[in-house]
Amino acid sequence: MTKILLQYLLPLLLPMVLYLLWAWLANRRQAAGEAPLRLQDGPWFWLILAGVVLAGAGLVLTAILGGWEPGGTYQAPRWEDGKIVPGRIE
Numbered sequence: 001m002t003k004i005l006l007q008y009l010l011p012l013l014l015p016m017v018l019y020l021l022w023a024w025l026a027n028r029r030q031a032a033g034e035a036p037l038r039l040q041d042g043p044w045f046w047l048i049l050a051g052v053v054l055a056g057a058g059l060v061l062t063a064i065l066g067g068w069e070p071g072g073t074y075q076a077p078r079w080e081d082g083k084i085v086p087g088r089i090e
Helices: 002-028 044-065
Strands: 078-080 083-085
Touching: 002 044
Parallel strands: none
Antiparallel strands: 078 083
């Protein structure tokens, strides 16, 4: 679940959350004579594009930096001496 959150949801939603936070703070600090910031006028295309780029970069970095050497043999998780030994590549 953490992997899904960090690799897919967080990069996609982070630009939008930051924009909404900025808009909320801007509306709170606004002078009385100015019109409030409207969310409908926001840069939604660019926010979505930034989220897709961040998610893609996260996936590419995971593919480059993660994993094991090719050609190994997978050892499944097993019960050994009352403990669960996690799976691994040997």
